[in-house]
Amino acid sequence: xxxxxxxxxxxxxxxxxxxxxxxxxxxxxxxxxxxxxxxxxxxxxxxxxxxxxxxxxxxxxxxxxxxxxxxxxxxxxxxxxxxxxxxxxxxxxxxxxxxxxxxxxxxxxxxxxxxxxxxxxxxxxxxxxxxxxxxxxxxxxxxxxxxxxxxxxxxxxxxxxxxxxxxxxxxxxxxxxxxxxxxxxxxxxxxxxxxxxxxxxxxxxxx
Numbered sequence: 001x002x003x004x005x006x007x008x009x010x011x012x013x014x015x016x017x018x019x020x021x022x023x024x025x026x027x028x029x030x031x032x033x034x035x036x037x038x039x040x041x042x043x044x045x046x047x048x049x050x051x052x053x054x055x056x057x058x059x060x061x062x063x064x065x066x067x068x069x070x071x072x073x074x075x076x077x078x079x080x081x082x083x084x085x086x087x088x089x090x091x092x093x094x095x096x097x098x099x100x101x102x103x104x105x106x107x108x109x110x111x112x113x114x115x116x117x118x119x120x121x122x123x124x125x126x127x128x129x130x131x132x133x134x135x136x137x138x139x140x141x142x143x144x145x146x147x148x149x150x151x152x153x154x155x156x157x158x159x160x161x162x163x164x165x166x167x168x169x170x171x172x173x174x175x176x177x178x179x180x181x182x183x184x185x186x187x188x189x190x191x192x193x194x195x196x197x198x199x200x201x202x203x204x205x206x207x
Contacts, residue, residue, distance in 0.1 A: 030155045
């Protein structure tokens with residue numbers, strides 16, 4: 001793949017995911033889920049802005065920023081793991097080669113953990129935005145906020161898995177501890193927040 005994933009069609013991207021290549025993988029898929037969630041919430045706010053008493057420009061711009069961040073992370077995640085894959089292919093016939101390969105691999109793993117950590121933090125910001133959007137949604141669009149929240153949680157949980165799998169092979173205990181704590185902070189309370197959002201949405205759409 002020489003072009004950016006986000007410039008490909010939906011079908012081409014899903015075909016790339018289904019191929020036998022290691023990238024793109026779950027991290028990029030999780031980032032794209034976040035992009036979909038941000039787009040949905042932005043749509044809801046744009047529709048609501050037509051009748052809202054308050055100016056929603058700032059909120060819409062926030063979601064546009066999140067949408068752009070998620071799209072960037074689709075490709076960032078693939079690039080980060082590609083560096084890990086390249087390191088794994090390095091020769092290891094001599095002690096010098098083994099040392100060089102290990103150093104490159106550890107650097108790659110650290111980068112491959114930091115990218116999904118950023119994704120997790122971005123997804124949590126989206127979950128906050130979804131909760132703030134619920135009361136502004138009309139009866140016709142409130143379900144879209146619910147879907148947006150589910151996409152945000154998918155991005156968050158998918159990102160967390162990718163952080164953890166890379167940290168598992170990282171030997172720098174200090175970095176593992178620091179990144180794990182940042183991830184815990186991003187996740188803490190997210191299930192309850194998603195539940196609040198869906199409870200509100202379902203109360204609006206239940207027959």
